[in-house]
Amino acid sequence: MTQIHIHGGHRLTGRCHVPGDKSISHRAVMFASIAEGVSKISNFLDGGDCRSTVAVMRGLGVQIDEVAPTELVVHGRGLDGLQEPEDVLDCGNSGTTIRLLTGLLAGQPFSSFLNGTAQIRRRPMDRIVQPLRRMGATIMGRQDGRYAPLGIAPGRLRAFEYDMPVASAQVKSCLLLAGLYAQGLTVIRQPGPARDHTERMLQAMGAPIAVYGNTVHSERPSSPLQPLELTVPGDISSAAFLLAAASIVPDSRITITGVGVNPTRTGFVEALQEMGVRIEFQNPREQSGEPVADLEVQYGELRGATFGGQQIVTMIDELPTLAVVATQAHGRTVVKDAGELRVKETDRIATTVSELRKMGARIEPTPDGFIIDGPTRLMGGTVESHGDHRLAMAMTVAALAAQGPTTVYGAEVTADSFPGFEATLQALGAALEVKP
Numbered sequence: 331m332t333q334i335h336i337h338g339g340h341r342l343t344g345r346c347h348v349p350g351d352k353s354i355s356h357r358a359v360m361f362a363s364i365a366e367g368v369s370k371i372s373n374f375l376d377g378g379d380c381r382s383t384v385a386v387m388r389g390l391g392v393q394i395d396e397v398a399p400t401e402l403v404v405h406g407r408g409l410d411g412l413q414e415p416e417d418v419l420d421c422g423n424s425g426t427t428i429r430l431l432t433g434l435l436a437g438q439p440f441s442s443f444l445n446g447t448a449q450i451r452r453r454p455m456d457r458i459v460q461p462l463r464r465m466g467a468t469i470m471g472r473q474d475g476r477y478a479p480l481g482i483a484p485g486r487l488r489a490f491e492y493d494m495p496v497a498s499a500q501v502k503s504c505l506l507l508a509g510l511y512a513q514g515l516t517v518i519r520q521p522g523p524a525r526d527h528t529e530r531m532l533q534a535m536g537a538p539i540a541v542y543g544n545t546v547h548s549e550r551p552s553s554p555l556q557p558l559e560l561t562v563p564g565d566i567s568s569a570a571f572l573l574a575a576a577s578i579v580p581d582s583r584i585t586i587t588g589v590g591v592n593p594t595r596t597g598f599v600e601a602l603q604e605m606g607v608r609i610e611f612q613n614p615r616e617q618s619g620e621p622v623a624d625l626e627v628q629y630g631e632l633r634g635a636t637f638g639g640q641q642i643v644t645m646i647d648e649l650p651t652l653a654v655v656a657t658q659a660h661g662r663t664v665v666k667d668a669g670e671l672r673v674k675e676t677d678r679i680a681t682t683v684s685e686l687r688k689m690g691a692r693i694e695p696t697p698d699g700f701i702i703d704g705p706t707r708l709m710g711g712t713v714e715s716h717g718d719h720r721l722a723m724a725m726t727v728a729a730l731a732a733q734g735p736t737t738v739y740g741a742e743v744t745a746d747s748f749p750g751f752e753a754t755l756q757a758l759g760a761a762l763e764v765k766p
């Protein structure tokens with residue numbers, strides 16, 4: 331079990347970059363697989379979750395060449411070219427992989443079986459299975475389709491209209507993909523603006539995806555999808571750990587280059603700004619249909635704030651890290667409307683509270699979030715990841731601002747989404763070492 335040993339209090343300075351965006355990397359490989367022709371994907375995220383997607387697409391008969399770990403060439407097989415897999419498709423720890431793939435596979439003329447780790451088998455799948463069944467899909471799973479493993483029978487789908495009960499880009503994307511294989515026009519209404527990488531990428535490939543505010547339409551393309559030539563922007567969800575660290579370790583000032591700043595993903599940056607952190611967007615540009623900028627952040631005085639409503643979906647994966655920052659802010663920080671945190675890799679409300687309390691934080695769980703009172707002088711100690719990459723990295727950030735040394739156990743999971751996390755922090759001046 332990998333451990334990270336951290337000595338807090340060393341300021342962070344300099345420039346760095348973060349690996350490619352996880353959400354965009356997953357989608358690029360999946361969508362390139364059903365395009366007609368050869369796609370080139372650069373700055374692909376070479377992390378555990380996206381490697382699961384590559385393995386699954388290979389299992390469906392797609393040739394994917396790794397020119398380098400972050401440079402992929404995908405030989406698209408066209409909309410109707412996927413092949414029946416010979417074995418169960420292993421989605422590893424990745425919710426995005428299993429949920430998007432189920433939508434893609436529900437309308438195929440062959441059977442497939444999807445599974446993952448024990449962690450994936452605990453996460454809810456009824457949110458996709460129920461609407462897909464309404465489209466005519468035949469999907470089996472434990473507890474009537476609530477949990478993986480999932481078995482998908484050959485299916486003919488019909489379009490439908492659906493009001494999503496939760497703001498989830500995975501559910502939306504799953505249904506839009508199913509819509510590409512359904513007869514008629516599928517209409518999806520989302521309660522808030524969840525990340526829109528699926529819409530942007532499929533539109534750029536020529537798919538008939540139309541967006542009207544929070545409503546998205548999908549239907550069967552009348553011509554083949556065009557292949558991609560795409561450089562994946564840096565992952566703002568990975569940048570969040572560095573932004574947080576620089577915000578709470580005195581005298582820090584860093585610049586993170588090439589970060590994707592799609593407005594459906596910038597909630598954490600806006601939250602930090604609301605708490606008083608100075609963050610500058612420099613050199614704004616567009617890269618492969620996504621907005622990108624360099625982000626400069628510096629340490630400063632922080633104040634507590636309240637976050638809820640539609641802002642939550644734009645920073646859902648960053649909320650454990652926001653809790654860490656809130657321990658250093660003056661006054662009370664409240665996070666509400668974030669019940670979705672309970673069904674991620676771990677129950678992130680419970681695990682964030684239990685681990686931060688070990689370092690002396692004043693944090694209370696609520697059914698749909700947490701309440702943090704600050705500022706608190708965090709004390710170094712022994713904490714664990716619970717097998718959750720976001721938690722391992724959030725606790726490392728807490729340790730950087732703490733008094734005395736900290737050990738984060740179970741830290742091998744940082745590579746699920748941010749390979750090079752520890753080395754990036756070391757290069758910025760953090761005092762930490764990794765023990766395998």
Ligand SMILES: O=C(O)C1=C[C@@H](OP(=O)(O)O)[C@@H](O)[C@H](O)C1
Pocket residue numbers: 352353354426497498499500501503525646647670
């Ligand atoms: O679509 C995506 O790429 C993702 C959507 C979010 O999940 P939900 O759709 O369950 O909110 C997020 O938590 C996950 O890390 C990636």
Ligand SMILES: C=C(OP(=O)(O)O)C(=O)O
Pocket residue numbers: 379423424425426427647674675720747
């Ligand atoms: C929730 C996450 O991912 P997934 O749902 O793809 O497992 C995450 O990366 O924080």
